[in-house]
Amino acid sequence: MLAYIATxxxxxxxxxxxxxYSRAGYDVTPITEEVKKPLLEVLDAETLRVTQxxxxxxxxxxTLLDNKKNGFYACVVCGLPLFSSEHKFTSGTGWPSFFxxxxxxxxxxKVDNSHGMDxxxxxxxxxxxxxxxxxxxxxxxxxxxxxLNSVSLHFYEEGDKLPANSTPxxxxxxxxxxxxxWGIEHYFQKGEGVINVESGYMQGNTENPTYEDIxxxxxxxxxxxxxTFDPTVISYETLLQAFFTMHDPTQVNRxxxxxxxxxxxxxxxxxxxxxxxxxxxxxxxxDSGAVxxxxxxxxEPAKTFYIAEDIHQDYIENTGRACHVTNPxx
Numbered sequence: 001m002l003a004y005i006a007t008x009x010x011x012x013x014x015x016x017x018x019x020x021y022s023r024a025g026y027d028v029t030p031i032t033e034e035v036k037k038p039l040l041e042v043l044d045a046e047t048l049r050v051t052q053x054x055x056x057x058x059x060x061x062x063t064l065l066d067n068k069k070n071g072f073y074a075c076v077v078c079g080l081p082l083f084s085s086e087h088k089f090t091s092g093t094g095w096p097s098f099f100x101x102x103x104x105x106x107x108x109x110k111v112d113n114s115h116g117m118d119x120x121x122x123x124x125x126x127x128x129x130x131x132x133x134x135x136x137x138x139x140x141x142x143x144x145x146x147x148l149n150s151v152s153l154h155f156y157e158e159g160d161k162l163p164a165n166s167t168p169x170x171x172x173x174x175x176x177x178x179x180x181x182w183g184i185e186h187y188f189q190k191g192e193g194v195i196n197v198e199s200g201y202m203q204g205n206t207e208n209p210t211y212e213d214i215x216x217x218x219x220x221x222x223x224x225x226x227x228t229f230d231p232t233v234i235s236y237e238t239l240l241q242a243f244f245t246m247h248d249p250t251q252v253n254r255x256x257x258x259x260x261x262x263x264x265x266x267x268x269x270x271x272x273x274x275x276x277x278x279x280x281x282x283x284x285x286x287d288s289g290a291v292x293x294x295x296x297x298x299x300e301p302a303k304t305f306y307i308a309e310d311i312h313q314d315y316i317e318n319t320g321r322a323c324h325v326t327n328p329x330x
């Protein structure tokens with residue numbers, strides 16, 4: 001146990017140059033061989049054979065095959081959560097089977113042409129350890145079967161105390177409205193330290209609005225973005241600077257070609273500190289002479305965020321369409 005804790009401390013003290021996050025909020029930055037080496041030194045020969053040499057344990061022999069407890073299955077090497085008990089099913093193949101990973105971006109795959117057949121190998125996205133194989137004969141809704149080796153996994157039962165490398169990073173949330181949310185979402189996602197950005201509707205007077213509602217009815221909502229970020233990597237002040245670079249904060253109830261109150265400029269704060277920082281930044285921007293007209297950006301405590309329809313999420317990435325929003329990270 002002491003050796004395992006020591007290796008975790010080495011892992012956690014290593015500072016990545018470009019942190020990568022899953023949208024579930026976990027650090028999935030690929031670890032270096034230097035960091036990986038002490039993590040491997042505490043593993044037994046069978047675990048090393050399977051995880052580092054693409055081995056396969058004998059069917060019906062894995063210790064996690066018949067595990068029915070609630071919790072999640074983490075990479076035995078680096079601790080990244082890989083599969084959840086809610087996605088586990090009995091496949092009858094002799095290996096623990098799941099129909100979906102724990103979260104997008106936690107599992108990687110590659111083509112495996114060994115043993116005279118084409119298969120899809122499953123790897124941990126953070127340390128590239130071998131986990132098993134993916135097959136197209138699983139249950140709905142995915143139709144996939146992720147076939148795992150028990151020795152590749154460490155099971156954490158619901159309620160267990162978790163090591164830091166198996167927990168999501170401590171995040172903060174910020175909300176911004178700057179015209180069409182497609183472009184604002186797109187460019188916020190490019191910020192180092194930004195974990196996830198979602199498009200939605202805020203600061204209105206009705207519940208569960210739709211895109212049609214905010215365009216055709218007087219709901220009072222603004223097209224807004226929910227920004228989840230790692231405050232140890234990117235500050236709220238940096239997000240403010242990026243936001244005011246992206247759009248023209250002097251336009252009232254419009255942005256570029258888009259007109260209407262739903263396109264107004266706004267900052268919806270989640271804390272007293274955010275409120276103070278936003279007001280101070282606007283005052284600083286006004287005093288600097290960088291803008292020649294009054295700033296129209298509304299600043300007020302955040303109300304309920306209603307996530308927009310799926311078609312509006314990652315819109316620019318999915319469609320390839322351009323947007324009038326300026327890239328603040330150049």
